[in-house]
Amino acid sequence: MEKEYKTEEEFLKNYDSSKFEKLSATTDILIFSVASSKQDNYRKLNNKHFSVLLVKRKQHPFKDMWCLPGGFIGIDETSEDAAKRVLARETNLHNIYLEQLYTFDEVNRDPRMRIISISYVALVDKNRLDDTLYEDASWFNMEIEEDEKNIKINLDNGEENFDVVIKKTLKELTTDRYKYTIEKNTRIAFDHAKTIASGISRIKNKLEYTDIAFNLMPEYFTLGELQQVYEVILGKKLLDPAFRRIIASKVEQTEMTRVNGGHRPSKLFKYKGNK
Amino acid sequence: MEKEYKTEEEFLKNYDSSKFEKLSATTDILIFSVASSKQDNYRKLNNKHFSVLLVKRKQHPFKDMWCLPGGFIGIDETSEDAAKRVLARETNLHNIYLEQLYTFDEVNRDPRMRIISISYVALVDKNRLDDTLYEDASWFNMEIEEDEKNIKINLDNGEENFDVVIKKTLKELTTDRYKYTIEKNTRIAFDHAKTIASGISRIKNKLEYTDIAFNLMPEYFTLGELQQVYEVILGKKLLDPAFRRIIASKVEQTEMTRVNGGHRPSKLFKYKGNK
DNA sequence: TGAATAGTGTCTGTGAGACAATATTAT
DNA sequence: ATAATATTGTCTCACAGACACTATTCA
Numbered sequence: 001m002e003k004e005y006k007t008e009e010e011f012l013k014n015y016d017s018s019k020f021e022k023l024s025a026t027t028d029i030l031i032f033s034v035a036s037s038k039q040d041n042y043r044k045l046n047n048k049h050f051s052v053l054l055v056k057r058k059q060h061p062f063k064d065m066w067c068l069p070g071g072f073i074g075i076d077e078t079s080e081d082a083a084k085r086v087l088a089r090e091t092n093l094h095n096i097y098l099e100q101l102y103t104f105d106e107v108n109r110d111p112r113m114r115i116i117s118i119s120y121v122a123l124v125d126k127n128r129l130d131d132t133l134y135e136d137a138s139w140f141n142m143e144i145e146e147d148e149k150n151i152k153i154n155l156d157n158g159e160e161n162f163d164v165v166i167k168k169t170l171k172e173l174t175t176d177r178y179k180y181t182i183e184k185n186t187r188i189a190f191d192h193a194k195t196i197a198s199g200i201s202r203i204k205n206k207l208e209y210t211d212i213a214f215n216l217m218p219e220y221f222t223l224g225e226l227q228q229v230y231e232v233i234l235g236k237k238l239l240d241p242a243f244r245r246i247i248a249s250k251v252e253q254t255e256m257t258r259v260n261g262g263h264r265p266s267k268l269f270k271y272k273g274n275k
Numbered sequence: 276m277e278k279e280y281k282t283e284e285e286f287l288k289n290y291d292s293s294k295f296e297k298l299s300a301t302t303d304i305l306i307f308s309v310a311s312s313k314q315d316n317y318r319k320l321n322n323k324h325f326s327v328l329l330v331k332r333k334q335h336p337f338k339d340m341w342c343l344p345g346g347f348i349g350i351d352e353t354s355e356d357a358a359k360r361v362l363a364r365e366t367n368l369h370n371i372y373l374e375q376l377y378t379f380d381e382v383n384r385d386p387r388m389r390i391i392s393i394s395y396v397a398l399v400d401k402n403r404l405d406d407t408l409y410e411d412a413s414w415f416n417m418e419i420e421e422d423e424k425n426i427k428i429n430l431d432n433g434e435e436n437f438d439v440v441i442k443k444t445l446k447e448l449t450t451d452r453y454k455y456t457i458e459k460n461t462r463i464a465f466d467h468a469k470t471i472a473s474g475i476s477r478i479k480n481k482l483e484y485t486d487i488a489f490n491l492m493p494e495y496f497t498l499g500e501l502q503q504v505y506e507v508i509l510g511k512k513l514l515d516p517a518f519r520r521i522i523a524s525k526v527e528q529t530e531m532t533r534v535n536g537g538h539r540p541s542k543l544f545k546y547k548g549n550k
Numbered sequence: 551t552g553a554a555t556a557g558t559g560t561c562t563g564t565g566a567g568a569c570a571a572t573a574t575t576a577t
Numbered sequence: 578a579t580a581a582t583a584t585t586g587t588c589t590c591a592c593a594g595a596c597a598c599t600a601t602t603c604a
Binding site: 020021022023024025072073074075076077078079100102103105106107114116118 | 354393
C-alpha cells in the first residue's frame with residue numbers, strides 16, 4: 001500500500017499535467033446491415049442494400065445533421081464495453097459482431113473540446129431487429145462507388161438523399177494505406193464521413209478473406225441471397241459458379257427450400273463455421 | 276461567439292463528468308527493423324533477424340522490465356504526431372513508415388491509473404540508424420513461432436534472452452479476429468506483449484499484399500536480401516523462382532552488382548514504386 | 551575444385567473467370 | 578410459353594509450388 005502510493009506519487013511528479021491534460025474519449029459505432037426492398041416484378045428477388053444506422057443530432061454543434069451512434073467511454077469501462085452498451089441501446093441486441101476499427105483523434109474534430117473517438121464496426125442481421133428505433137435513428141441505404149482516388153457514397157433513408165465524397169490520398173512512403181479527406185459532405189456531422197468510408201473499406205476487404213458476411217445473414221438463407229450480400233457490399237456482380245465454388249466449403253445444405261415466385265425454388269443453407 | 280459559448284455550456288450540462296471522467300492517453304510504438312549478423316563462414320550471407328526496439332523501465336511499475344517506446348499524447352497533438360515525436364527521439368529520424376495499429380484500453384492495463392494506449396507500427400531501415408540509442412533502449416531480435424493457438428516470440432538482445440507466449444482465442448461470433456491473452460511473460464511490461472504480437476501479425480499480413488517490406492530496405496539491395504527480409508518476417512523459407520516472379524514487377528534492376536564472397540555476385544535492385 | 555549464392559526454365563496442379571446448358575416455378 | 582432464378586458442367590488462362598539446371602565467385 002505504502003509502495004503503491006509512493007510510485008503513484010513518483011509517477012505524477014513526472015507526469016506534466018499542464019502539458020498532458022487528460023482528454024475525453026468516445027466510441028462511435030458503424031452499425032452495418034443489409035436491407036431488402038420489394039421489387040415491382042413478382043418474379044424478381046428483393047433488392048438488397050448495404051445500410052448503416054445514423055442518428056440525427058438534436059443539439060449543436062452539427063444540429064440536424066447525421067452522425068454515428070456513440071457515447072462517452074466511462075473511466076471504468078473499455079471502449080468495447082462502451083460500444084456494446086451503445087449497441088444494445090440502439091438495437092436491443094446483444095451478441096453482435098463487433099470489431100475495433102480505428103481511433104480518430106484530429107485535434108479539432110469536435111469544435112467544443114478535445115475528444116478522441118475509438119470507432120467500431122458492428123454487423124447485424126436485419127431480421128433480428130424489431131422496427132422500433134431508438135430516438136432519432138434511421139437506416140440509410142448506401143450506394144458505393146469507389147475508384148483509385150475517391151469513395152463516393154450515396155445515402156438514402158427514404159426521406160433524405162445525399163452524397164458524400166471522400167478523397168483517398170496515398171500517404172507518404174511505400175504503403176497502401178490511404179489517408180482520407182472529406183471532399184464533399186453537407187449532412188454528416190464531425191469526421192464521421194471518414195469513419196464510414198474506413199468502415200466500408202474494412203468490411204469490403206474482410207469479406208474476401210473471412211466469414212464475416214454470415215453475421216449479416218439469418219440462420220437459413222439461399223445462396224442467391226448470400227451472393228447478393230456479397231455483391232452489394234463489394235459493389236459488383238459476381239459469377240454464380242465462381243461464387244458457389246468459393247462458398248461451398250463454408251455452408252451446409254438443409255432439406256428446406258424457399259419458394260420465391262415465378263422461378264425454380266432454392267435450397268436453404270446454413271453457415272457451417274470455420275471448417 | 277455568443278453561440279459558441281452557449282453550445283459549449285449546453286454540452287457540458289449533458290456531459291456527466293462524474294460518470295465520464297477524462298482519461299490519459301499515450302502512444303506506444305512498435306519500431307520494427309531487420310538486423311544482420313555476420314556469419315562464421317565467409318561464403319554465407321549475413322543472418323537476418325526481425326527485430327523490435329524496447330526500452331528498459333527505470334521506474335515502478337514494472338521497473339527493470341522492457342516496454343515499448345512511447346509517451347503521453349498532448350492535448351494539442353494527434354496520436355500520430357505524438358508517435359512521430361517519440362520516433363524522432365528514439366531514432367533521430369523523420370519520414371519513417373508509420374501506421375496506427377490498435378487502441379488498447381483495458382481498464383487495469385496500467386496499475387497506476389486509467390491510461391489508454393493508441394499503438395503504432397513503424398518500419399525502419401537499420402542502415403539509416405546510427406548506433407547510439409536513446410536512454411535504455413535496445414534492439415531485440417525476434418524468433419517467431421506461430422500456430423493456430425499461440426504466438427511464441429523469443430526475444431534476444433545479446434544480453435537477455437526470454438520467451439513470450441500469447442494465446443490466440445477466436446472471439447465469439449463468426450470472425451477471424453483473435454483475442455490475444457498473455458500466456459507466458461516475465462520480462463515485458465504492461466500489456467505490451469500483446470501489442471508486439473498484434474504488430475507482428477499486422478506486418479506479416481501486410482507483407483503479402485502490400486509493398487511495406489521496402490521500408491525495411493536500403494535504396495539498393497539484392498533480391499536475395501529482400502527475400503531474406505520476407506523470410507524472417509513470415510518465418511518460413513520461400514522458393515527463389517516464385518519469390519522473384521512476385522517481386523519482379525515491383526523492383527528495377529540497376530547496373531550495379533554486389534560482390535559478396537565465395538559465390539556469384541548479385542545485381543542490385545531498387546524499389547520501383549507501386550506500378 | 552567445391553561450397554555457396556544468383557538466376558532461369560519448365561512442369562504440374564489449383565483455382566478463378568467465362569460462358570454454356572439444364573432445371574423449375576408462377577403467371 | 579415465358580421470364581426469372583437455381584444449379585451444374587467445362588474450358589481456358591494465370592499463377593504458385595516444386596524441382597532441375599546453369600552461372601559465377603573466392604578460399
